[in-house]
Amino acid sequence: MTKPLNFKQELTCVFGQPVAENPTQCMIEAAYQACGLEWRYLTIEVAPENLEQAVEGLRAMGFRGANLTIPHKVEVIQYLDGISDAAAMMGAVNCIVRQGDHLLGDNTDGKGFVQSLKEVTDPQGKKIVMFGAGGAARAIGVETALAGAAEITIVNRSAERGAALVKLLNEKTEVRTRFELWDGDFTLADDVDVVINATSIGLYPDVDAVFPLDFSSLKPNMIISDVIPNPPETHLLREAAKIGCPTLDGLGMLVNQGVIGFQLWTGVDPDPKVMRAALEEVFGV
Incomplete structure (x- = not known):
């Protein structure tokens, strides 16, 4: 039938x-x-x-x-x-x-990221460096702050947009947030726990875009994440994996x-x- x-x-x-x-x-x-x-x-x-x-x-x-x-x-x-x-x-x-x-x-953007991060580590008490200050960065910044991050550093090419996100997080949440201008390959401090790419660098069709980071400053204990789902394996994640860093893709x-x-x-x-x-x-x- x-x-x-x-x-x-x-x-x-x-x-x-x-x-x-x-x-x-x-x-x-x-x-x-x-x-x-x-x-x-x-x-x-x-x-x-x-x-x-x-x-x-x-x-x-x-x-x-x-x-x-x-x-x-x-x-x-x-x-x-x-x-x-x-x-x-x-x-x-x-x-x-x-x-x-x-x-x-x-x-749900930031909530989805935090849930993904929690599958590897609890963001509570962690020092986070996030590249970007657009919509994805705002959502992730708010939710990681609400999840108890100890410190967030916003790295962005536009000082105005970066400062605006820092102001938002400092005024609306209890997390310590600061801004650093992104000019050339960025060097990470040794005590960083989580690195987040919340920009579109490497997004299809620009899959071969080189992420402007001093990769020698990565440490194997740093968790490296990318919000880009297409392609799932970006230049940032490939290079981080070579160093032995745990990685999180955008999927x-x-x-x-x-x-x-x-x-x-x-x-x-x-x-x-x-x-x-x-x-x-x-x-x-």
Whole structure:
């Protein structure tokens, strides 16, 4: 007997720029299938001038939630019924969750990174050096601070943006934060515990981009992480591995933020291994 079609599927989506094959869509839908959920995760291109109508469309069509990418993470806040404390600190939302008649915003970027980091070490009490001061850096900075990091050094080419992130972290969290200008190959202090690349250096298609770091200053006890998921193995991670440093690729952060969003939408705990396998298939790992 032919199985009857079920048209009453729950829906989640991502608002952002179009891609030929959305890795997050592949990851989330693989998790839905593995959990036996008849849900769909749709990729929807939304122009900035149509964002308000798109959010109202979520309400009208009963979507359970959404992700957002650039350029919507800040502008969407004004159209939501509330946001989490962490999202308010960052000033950006990448995840919308329906609770009753309300659409609430959260930011899973930093949470996903911290969860990935905790698989190797607890960030509490650690000295962190983070390259970059954009949206990913803001999210990671806030969440590592809230997780109890002892000290964060922001390294950035733009002094203005770097100083702004330092000011945010010093005013909104209890972590000691300072800024260093990124001019040439950066040299790490001997007591650094965790190094984070929160920039786009090495992101596809510039996969051969050389990371501006004095690699002789790396020590085998330093944990080196990169938020770039494509390619999973960047120049920074390759060079760090040669020295014997533990490394974290961007797939871990992407999986963990996907897990958090999945739990918020469905109330179900997905299998991270299924989600990572889906991403590895997309990226040909």
